[in-house]
Amino acid sequence: MDHLRKADLEIKLKQALREHQHEGLNMIGNTEQLLHRLVDAVEEWTEGRPLSRQKSA
Numbered sequence: 001m002d003h004l005r006k007a008d009l010e011i012k013l014k015q016a017l018r019e020h021q022h023e024g025l026n027m028i029g030n031t032e033q034l035l036h037r038l039v040d041a042v043e044e045w046t047e048g049r050p051l052s053r054q055k056s057a
Helices: 003-022 032-045
Strands: none
Touching: 003 032
16 A cells, blocks of 8 residues: 555544544444444545545434
């Protein structure tokens, strides 16, 4: 993986983590939600899509 692609992935993951923390889901027991969010971020990155700003119910 080249440096620019790696940096882009890092940005996507940081965005996903910030969103997770902002929504208050960073407590113990919510690892499944965090994992799902990170997997979505990687999937969007591999497909070249912008990170979605979906709000979970």
